[in-house]
Amino acid sequence: MEKHRICAAFSAAFPYTTPILAGFVFLGIAYGIYMNSLGFSAIYPILMSLTIFAGSMEFVAANLLLGSFQPMNALLLTLMVNGRHLFYGLSMLEKYKRLGKKKHYLIFGLCDESYAINSTVKIPDHVDKGWFMVFVTLLNHLYWVLGSAIGGIFGSIIQFNTEGIEFVMTALFVVIFVDQWMKEKKQEIAIIGLGVSIFSLIIFGGQNFILPSMAGILIVLTVLKRPLEKRGAISA
Amino acid sequence: MTMTITQQLITIIMIVLGTMLTRFFPFIVFPPNKTTPRYIQYLGEVLSLAALALLVVYCFKDVGFLTGSHGFPEIISVAVVILLHVWKGKMLLSIAGGTLFYMLLVQNIF
Incomplete structure (x- = not known):
């Protein structure tokens, strides 16, 4: 079995x-x-x-x-x-x-x-x-x-x-x-991830952009916690 | 090579240690038997997609958009992958199609 x-x-x-x-x-x-x-x-x-x-x-x-x-x-x-x-x-x-x-x-x-x-x-x-x-x-x-x-x-x-x-x-x-x-109603989050990462890639360059991207994503997601929860983008 | 074998081994061990720290850290700080704080649960939920987005951008970190082929082969090929996937919805077809297309581009045109 x-x-x-x-x-x-x-x-x-x-x-x-x-x-x-x-x-x-x-x-x-x-x-x-x-x-x-x-x-x-x-x-x-x-x-x-x-x-x-x-x-x-x-x-x-x-x-x-x-x-x-x-x-x-x-x-x-x-x-x-x-x-x-x-x-x-x-x-x-x-x-x-x-x-x-x-x-x-x-x-x-x-x-x-x-x-x-x-x-x-x-x-x-x-x-x-x-x-x-x-x-x-x-x-x-x-x-x-x-x-x-x-x-x-x-x-x-x-x-x-x-x-x-x-x-x-x-x-x-x-x-x-x-x-x-296409599957989930989370497009806002996808756009935040893409946007912040592309922005910091342009500013900091390929060798150094990961840390600033992570910090930026954390900050934006934290600031937008309430609106995102309200819009039902997440289950919480 | 300037390092001795022992020094090389220590360097590799440090890299293993660093990698494992980044992988195990969240699980050590938030063990399953304790309730994970609401904020961390929220992060866990939203970060998966945001991190995937970061990963997509990460693939382009070494593409020179201002020099050489200006990232044209990459951009066109990603468009091919997306179109194939939206059209047929077959994961392997989209991946194989896009990759072969990219190889054709960089080997023959750019």
């Missing part, structure tokens, strides 16, 4: 992860090749993808490893680059409640893509929600490590024109965003 439930959750979760299979294997390969070109052996990208599991930070980490030894600097930079995870955590507090041990792995693997799927997919009633989310996270984790390993090991051999395939990630997020836009 338990086995059947787990299989059902896997079959339900896998299709949602297929775009990420394409994206992560490719990005992972790119990451592995990049590490290879910097002179790191394959164990580095494999180990880092297993333990860090945060794509953009792993690219930054490569540069940190080439510089001088500044552990505190590395920690602070990580907190800044990955600060957006705080948002994900806050919005998954309810969903990850009451999941026992699964919760620890789900939080460990709360990367952008796992978050985007687990926070938005309406899991069918007959499917175990905990196992569904674990499989989404686990498959993504697996794809990412697999890609990094391929890139790190065969880095210098792979040759075909994959330029532009990284767009698969953008396409995934846009599709999920459009789904949410």
Whole structure:
């Protein structure tokens, strides 16, 4: 019975992860090749993808490893680059409640893509929600490590024109965003998120816009709490 | 490489630690057995979509809108993804279609 439930959750979760299979294997390969070109052996990208599991930070980490030894600097930079995870955590507090041990792995693997799927997919009633989310996270984790390993090991051999395939990630997020836009009466919130982020991207630039975006989004959503609740944009 | 293996390991551990801090922090501060404050519940509800919006913008952080191809391939391809998705509503078709279109653009035109 338990086995059947787990299989059902896997079959339900896998299709949602297929775009990420394409994206992560490719990005992972790119990451592995990049590490290879910097002179790191394959164990580095494999180990880092297993333990860090945060794509953009792993690219930054490569540069940190080439510089001088500044552990505190590395920690602070990580907190800044990955600060957006705080948002994900806050919005998954309810969903990850009451999941026992699964919760620890789900939080460990709360990367952008796992978050985007687990926070938005309406899991069918007959499917175990905990196992569904674990499989989404686990498959993504697996794809990412697999890609990094391929890139790190065969880095210098792979040759075909994959330029532009990284767009698969953008396409995934846009599709999920459009789904949410059409499904829910939350357009105001979507516009606030887009508006504040674009504004701070223009002002602060690509390297520094995440923290100001988060602060701006928090401020605007806090100021507009009452009007948003009144308009029924949220259930509270 | 200027670092020793140990120093490299410590650096990687710091990065793992930092990443885990950002992921676990909300769950440590607001444990399930205690009632989460109303304001935080509200944030949890509205942030999911706002964070998704931030994620979409995040994908464009390295696109140079004032230089090179001025972000044209990205903008056109996102439009293709949106149109495909509104038209057919098939997730994989929208993603694959948009990505192939983008690859064609950047490899052959821009």
